[in-house]
Each structure stands twice: as structure tokens, then as C-alpha cells.
Amino acid sequence: EAQVTQNPRYLITVxxxxxxxxxxxxxxxxxxxxxxxxxxxxxxxxxxxxxxxVTDKGDVPEGYKVSRKEKRNFPLIxxxxxxxxxxxxxCASSSPDRLSSYEQYFGPGTRLTVT
Amino acid sequence: AQSVTQPDIxxxxxxxxxxxxxxxxxxxxxxxxxxxxxSPGQGLQLLLKYFSGDxxxxxxxxxxxxxxRSQSSFNLRKPSVHWSDxxxxxxxxxxxxxxxxxxxxxxxxxxxxx
Numbered sequence: 001e002a003q004v005t006q007n008p009r010y011l012i013t014v015x016x017x018x019x020x021x022x023x024x025x026x027x028x029x030x031x032x033x034x035x036x037x038x039x040x041x042x043x044x045x046x047x048x049x050x051x052x053x054v055t056d057k058g059d060v061p062e063g064y065k066v067s068r069k070e071k072r073n074f075p076l077i078x079x080x081x082x083x084x085x086x087x088x089x090x091c092a093s094s095s096p097d098r099l100s101s102y103e104q105y106f107g108p109g110t111r112l113t114v115t
Numbered sequence: 116a117q118s119v120t121q122p123d124i125x126x127x128x129x130x131x132x133x134x135x136x137x138x139x140x141x142x143x144x145x146x147x148x149x150x151x152x153x154s155p156g157q158g159l160q161l162l163l164k165y166f167s168g169d170x171x172x173x174x175x176x177x178x179x180x181x182x183x184r185s186q187s188s189f190n191l192r193k194p195s196v197h198w199s200d201x202x203x204x205x206x207x208x209x210x211x212x213x214x215x216x217x218x219x220x221x222x223x224x225x226x227x228x229x
Contacts, residue, residue: 058216103161
């Protein structure tokens with residue numbers, strides 16, 4: 001089954017404790033992206049990757065890092081989490097096909113709470 | 116800068132009634148438009164998309180949307196709502212090129228009464 005998976009689905013942590021949220025897709029998609037969802041704000045892009053070893057900032061990159069060493073994986077790293085990073089995080093990927101490349105497939109989400 | 120407005124934060128309809136969710140966008144070029152649905156505790160599922168061509172697009176689960184360039188709108192419709200349609204609905208717009216970031220509206224939560 002074609003899918004985007006994220007782990008963990010739920011995480012409660014404390015300020016300053018480094019964490020990584022993993023994202024993996026099995027559709028051979030070149031493009032991957034991270035979004036955060038906050039009430040009343042919709043989804044906002046954090047980072048994106050056009051291909052392996054190619055990453056760049058989105059709209060709200062502060063406090064986050066990413067890496068793309070393999071095509072299927074795109075982990076999101078919070079080196080020193082703060083309470084304002086409490087949010088629902090979504091990973092997304094899309095096809096290399098020109099016409100469908102804008103159809104982004106989303107993972108199930110990771111709900112992060114930083115205390 | 117591009118933006119998406121969903122004027123209705125919360126809508127309640129009776130099961131079997133028709134539904135229309137509003138979406139207005141601001142975009143400097145030809146927009147690519149999407150509607151996603153998010154059920155409680157679930158990720159985002161694509162309902163339908165508009166790239167070009169016929170301005171009335173059909174999606175999954177009996178939904179359709181109409182692109183009206185003159186009104187900068189992309190409203191989502193369903194003729195008869197089912198209880199399982201209760202969810203949050205997001206309209207999104209984005210370019211094809213570059214970082215392909217989708218700009219999402221703030222969402223409309225749909226409640227369905229029996």
C-alpha cells in the first residue's frame with residue numbers, strides 16, 4: 001500500500017531535549033516536505049526537499065533541522081525544543097510526474113507537546 | 116503573497132442536506148487548487164484538485180468543486196451529506212514550481228446532525 005508513515009504519532013517531551021520525528025514514504029517520490037498545523041492557522045511549511053541531499057527552508061524553519069540522505073526518508077529534527085513548537089506535524093511527499101507532482105500525500109501526523 | 120480564506124470556521128448541516136464550503140484565494144498566477152479532508156485523529160486526504168481545463172471538478176466521496184476565476188473562488192459542494200462526512204476541510208493553493216509549498220486556509224469544521 002502506498003503511504004507516508006511518521007513516528008512517533010504522539011510525543012510529550014521537555015524543553016531542550018533533542019528529538020527526531022521520522023518520515024518515510026514507499027512511493028519513490030523525489031519531493032518531500034514537513035508542515036506544522038496550528039489552530040486557526042492551517043498548515044505551514046517548515047522545510048522541503050526536492051531530492052536526496054537537496055533541502056531548503058519553508059515558511060517557518062526556525063528551530064528545526066532536516067536531512068535527506070535517502071530518497072524514502074526525511075526526518076525532522078528539533079535540537080532544542082521549546083513550548084512554541086507544540087503542534088501537529090505532517091510529512092508529505094509527491095510524485096516526480098509533472099502533472100501529478102502537486103498531489104501531495106500526507107502522513108498521519110505527529111502530535112508533539114513540549115512542556 | 117498568496118493566501119486562502121475559508122470564511123466559515125464551523126458549519127452544521129443535517130444528514131441528507133446539501134453542503135457548500137467556501138474558499139477564496141489570492142494568487143498572482145494560474146493557481147493550482149485543492150481540497151483536503153481531515154477526519155479526527157487522521158492525516159489529510161485529498162478530495163479533489165484543479166489544475167486546468169473544466170472548471171467543475173469531481174472528487175472522491177461524492178464531492179465536487181467549481182473554480183471561478185472571476186470570483187477567485189473554489190467552493191466545495193456535496194448534494195447530500197452523510198454522517199461520515201463530519202470532519203475538517205481545508206482548501207489549499209500553490210504553484211507548480213519551486214518549493215511547491217501549499218498555502219492552506221484555516222479550515223472549516225463540518226458537523227453533521229442526524
